[in-house]
Amino acid sequence: MKKLLGVTLGILTAIGGFVDIGDLVTNAVVGSRFGLSLAWVVVLGVGGISLFAHMSGKVTAISGRATFEIIRERLGPRAALANLIGSMAMTLLTLMAEIGGVALTLQLLTGVVPVVYILPVALVLWLILWRVKFSMLENVAGLMGLLLIAFVVALFQLGPDWGELGRQLVQNQPTSNENGLTYAFYAVALFGAAMTPYEVFFFSSGAAEDKWDSTDLWLSRVNVSLGFPLGGLLSIAIAGCAAVVLLPAGIGVSSLSQVVAPVGVALGVAGIVVVLVGVLAATGGAAIETALSCGYAIAQYAGWPWGKRVRPAQAPQFHAVLLGVVVVSCLVMLSGIDPVMVTEFSVVFSAVALPLTYFPILVVANDPQYLGEHTNGPVLNFFALIYLVIVLVVAVAAVPLMILTRMGA
Amino acid sequence: MRWPRRASDQRAALSRVTAALVAVTLFVGCGIAKDPLAVAIGDAASAGSSSALALEQHADGRLTTAAAQTMIDDARRELAGSAQRLSDLSTSGRQSSVQAEAVTVLARTVQHVHEARRSLGSADAEQAAERLRQDAGALEKLEERAERAG
Numbered sequence: 001m002k003k004l005l006g007v008t009l010g011i012l013t014a015i016g017g018f019v020d021i022g023d024l025v026t027n028a029v030v031g032s033r034f035g036l037s038l039a040w041v042v043v044l045g046v047g048g049i050s051l052f053a054h055m056s057g058k059v060t061a062i063s064g065r066a067t068f069e070i071i072r073e074r075l076g077p078r079a080a081l082a083n084l085i086g087s088m089a090m091t092l093l094t095l096m097a098e099i100g101g102v103a104l105t106l107q108l109l110t111g112v113v114p115v116v117y118i119l120p121v122a123l124v125l126w127l128i129l130w131r132v133k134f135s136m137l138e139n140v141a142g143l144m145g146l147l148l149i150a151f152v153v154a155l156f157q158l159g160p161d162w163g164e165l166g167r168q169l170v171q172n173q174p175t176s177n178e179n180g181l182t183y184a185f186y187a188v189a190l191f192g193a194a195m196t197p198y199e200v201f202f203f204s205s206g207a208a209e210d211k212w213d214s215t216d217l218w219l220s221r222v223n224v225s226l227g228f229p230l231g232g233l234l235s236i237a238i239a240g241c242a243a244v245v246l247l248p249a250g251i252g253v254s255s256l257s258q259v260v261a262p263v264g265v266a267l268g269v270a271g272i273v274v275v276l277v278g279v280l281a282a283t284g285g286a287a288i289e290t291a292l293s294c295g296y297a298i299a300q301y302a303g304w305p306w307g308k309r310v311r312p313a314q315a316p317q318f319h320a321v322l323l324g325v326v327v328v329s330c331l332v333m334l335s336g337i338d339p340v341m342v343t344e345f346s347v348v349f350s351a352v353a354l355p356l357t358y359f360p361i362l363v364v365a366n367d368p369q370y371l372g373e374h375t376n377g378p379v380l381n382f383f384a385l386i387y388l389v390i391v392l393v394v395a396v397a398a399v400p401l402m403i404l405t406r407m408g409a
Numbered sequence: 410m411r412w413p414r415r416a417s418d419q420r421a422a423l424s425r426v427t428a429a430l431v432a433v434t435l436f437v438g439c440g441i442a443k444d445p446l447a448v449a450i451g452d453a454a455s456a457g458s459s460s461a462l463a464l465e466q467h468a469d470g471r472l473t474t475a476a477a478q479t480m481i482d483d484a485r486r487e488l489a490g491s492a493q494r495l496s497d498l499s500t501s502g503r504q505s506s507v508q509a510e511a512v513t514v515l516a517r518t519v520q521h522v523h524e525a526r527r528s529l530g531s532a533d534a535e536q537a538a539e540r541l542r543q544d545a546g547a548l549e550k551l552e553e554r555a556e557r558a559g
Contacts, residue, residue, distance in 0.1 A: 107479050108476050108479050109476075111478050179443065249458050250545065251459045251462065252452070254452070254455070254483070255479075255480070255486075257479045257483050258480065260476070261459075261466070261472070264466050264476065265471060268470065269470065269473055272472060272473055273473070406443075406448075409445075409448045
């Protein structure tokens with residue numbers, strides 16, 4: 001019974017924790033401009049993140065060592081440092097976007113301008129990182145994030161023309177007033193949002209925090225094969241709501257208020273409040289995860305003690321990094337920069353940084369020195385290689401598409 | 410043409426290739442990207458529709474005051490950005506007349522959005538929403554004209 005509860009909790013937190021500010025904004029933007037014609041990218045991205053999160057969880061569970069520690073050992077300090085800098089720059093940008101997302105959500109709940117909230121949000125974030133246990137962090141944010149199911153309920157309540165949504169799903173091409181390059185740009189952004197690098201580092205380091213071993217591999221499989229795809233359905237529901245309410249009204253999403261507006265149209269004030277609490281949990285939870293991912297990766301690379309399972313006094317450098325990234329993000333967001341713009345940049349540059357995260361994990365997951373008999377089988381490697389090619393194409397195409405389309409204008 | 414053997418020559422060649430690719434991307438990008446005049450007008454139309462939606466949903470009791478205010482404030486910011494881009498654009502021929510008309514309609518929309526913010530929760534909200542819908546419609550037509558003229 002206890003095990004079943006543990007599995008259920010794992011799946012629920014994977015669903016609730018899947019969506020962050022990047023998924024919220026990008027899916028709504030895409031839904032309001034292209035309907036559901038880009039939903040296939042979410043499916044593709046969910047497949048990729050599930051595959052690589054499982055591999056990185058497996059590396060930690062079998063070797064008992066953190067992914068970045070092994071990457072440094074396997075690829076050498078210089079290659080690992082380049083990898084660390086690329087991945088951490090993107091994770092820091094994502095942390096800024098998440099803090100901005102929390103402040104924007106509080107504005108939607110209270111009407112007070114977001115810049116007022118940045119400092120208190122950063123302070124609370126740091127206190128949570130300092131004091132709260134890992135299991136509590138993971139479960140509370142993940143379970144509250146489940147309130148985003150309001151998007152699914154809203155989609156049904158809106159009573160859309162399902163035939164039309166179905167046609168959009170199989171359309172796989174831009175609508176008449178959008179050009180092919182803009183469609184490709186948003187495909188890249190959506191892929192970057194679904195496969196954000198920090199999720200993989202958080203998943204593997206979280207496995208170490210939860211003290212996984214080889215007997216927990218099935219738990220990893222269940223979490224990623226059920227939790228992530230169901231989280232992906234939430235993403236598609238966000239795009240669906242925007243496609244039903246905003247696309248016909250000629251509203252292109254450029255703010256978080258427009259992302260949640262369709263829920264109000266469908267479910268009224270109660271729905272808006274529920275979904276805003278869900279967004280708060282999703283962005284707050286992702287802020288915790290991104291800050292921890294920065295701390296995990298840097299501490300693991302440097303060989304410092306790390307994690308929430310050790311007392312802060314025993315891992316001072318790890319906690320100093322956490323404090324540092326929160327302070328830097330807070331200062332940048334206090335400058336008044338638009339959090340939605342930061343989010344848009346973070347998903348595009350996440351796409352650029354994808355190979356830096358996924359290539360080393362694939363190398364390590366095939367090394368018997370670390371994984372013994374649990375190295376990837378031929379089927380897993382076949383799919384992983386296909387994804388590696390996709391990730392490389394996306395990474396190369398991201399910046400030119402950003403320039404060519406003037407950031408998807 | 411052969412790829413150089415020495416590392417320093419390879420780096421120099423790589424820099425030249427990268428610079429050429431960036432230049433080509435920028436050059437091609439200017440031709441492919443959506444017309445900036447149409448984009449600025451389209452964004453303004455979207456902001457007008459967004460404000461109207463916020464007013465209507467608030468009047469129907471389906472949106473909290475804080476959320477409706479935020480949505481209108483976001484639209485005001487979007488309109489300000491569009492107005493800035495519109496005034497910065499240098500156009501010629503048929504686009505100039507579209508630009509001039511768009512500036513007039515956009516100024517009217519900004520005024521209507523300010524009124525909408527004040528009318529939130531009052532009996533005037535419905536009329537304010539209707540005015541914004543008309544502005545958005547006019548801007549959408551101008552967007553189409555800008556695309557054709559571009």
